[in-house]
Amino acid sequence: MSPARLARVVPLILIVLTGCSSAPGTAPEDPATGTGAPGRNAVGTPSPRTPAAVGRPAAPVEVEIPSIGVKSSLMELGLNTDGTVEVPPPDKGMTAGWYTGGAAPGEAGAAVIIGHNDTRFGKAVFHDLKKITKGADIMVRNSLGESARFTVTGSESVSKDSFPTDKVYGRTRDHALRLITCDGDFDAEGHPVNNLIVYATLD
Template sequence: MRRIGDTAIAAVTALALGAGVWLLSTNTGTPPQPSAAEGRPDPGGEHRAAPALPASPPTRIRVPTIRVNAPLMGLALTSSGSLDVPPLAEKNLAGWYEAGTTPGDTGTAVVAGHVDNTEGPAVFYDLGALKRGATIEIDREDSTTAVFTVDAVEVYSAKNFPDAKVYGTARRPELRVITCGGGYSKTTGYQGNVVVFAHLTAARPT
C-alpha cells in the first residue's frame, strides 16, 4: 500500500476534493446538523493525546453515541481527481483514504461515508449529532483499536470549505470523519459537508 507524507496528502486532497467530499444523496430525511457550540474549543481543555501508533490499515469504525458500527473499505482517487466513495447501495459501509495516513499514525487520517441513500439513512446519518468529547473507535489490521476523542463537529458550505483546516498537516495522530450536510437542493444534492475533528487519546488490543 502506498503511503504519502502528510504535507502531500493536504496538497493532493485540497486539489482533488476542492470543497469537500461530495457524496450522492437522495435526501430521504433531515439528518441532524451540528450546532455552532460544537465547533468551539472545549472549555474543559484538550484531552491528552496518546502516542502515535505504527501504520496499519483500519478495518472497522465504531461511534457508540450515534450507534455506528461499520466496516471500512479503502478509497482512492477517481479518474477525475475526486475522492471515491463507498458503493451507494451499501448503507452500513464507510471508507478511508488509503493513500494517506492510517488512523492512529501521526498525521491526518480521513474517513468518509454516505448520509443516506434511496432506502433511507446510511452509515453517517447522525454524524451531525455527535458532541465534543465523544469517542470514535477504529479497529486496525494489527489487532489494535485506535481510540479518538472528538474535538469539534462543524458544517461547511461548498463555497467556504476550509481545505487546509480539514486536510492539513498534523503533528499528532488526528482523524476527520466526513459526510454530506448543510442545505439541500434537488438539483445539486447537499450543499456542504459535516466534518468531525478528533485526535488519538488511547489504544488497546482489539
C-alpha cells in the same frame, strides 16, 4: 511565488465528490460515485501523498462510535481517474471508507473517514453523525486487531463552496481523525449544500 511555480500549485486545488445523495424524488445519483450532479458534493482535494511504503501502519478495518450507535467495517478509498476521491458505492451506504491518501488512523497526520448520510437506498452509516458531541469516543480497529481511541474535539458544518481543504487534509503533527459526510439544506437540484466535518484526536 513565480508564475511557473504557481501554475504547478493551482491544479492541486480541485473539487471532489463525496458520499451524499440527492433529496428523494430529485436528480438521480451517479452510479459510479453515489452522488448527484457534479459540483454540489465538494469536499476539497488534498495534495497527493507518496504511495504507502513498507512499514506503514496496518490499514483500518472498522470504525465504532458508541454514542450514536455506529459500527461499520471500512473499505479503502483512493482517487478516481479524474482525481476525485472515491466514495463507497450507493448500495454500500451502511459502510464507511478510509481515504488511503491520508494517514492511517493512529499515526501522525490527518486520517480521513468518509461516509454517506443517506443514499437512494435509504438511511446510511453517518446519518446520525450530526448528533455527535465534543468528548465522544471514536474507536478505529486495524487489520492486526489493534484499536486506536479518539476523542471528538469539535465539528462544523461548512458550505461545499468553501470547504476547508488544508484544515481537513493538510499536514499536521497531531494524530488526528476527521469524519466527513453531507449536511444542511438541499439546493434547487436536491443536493445537500454543506459538509459536516467531525474533528478528533488520539487519546
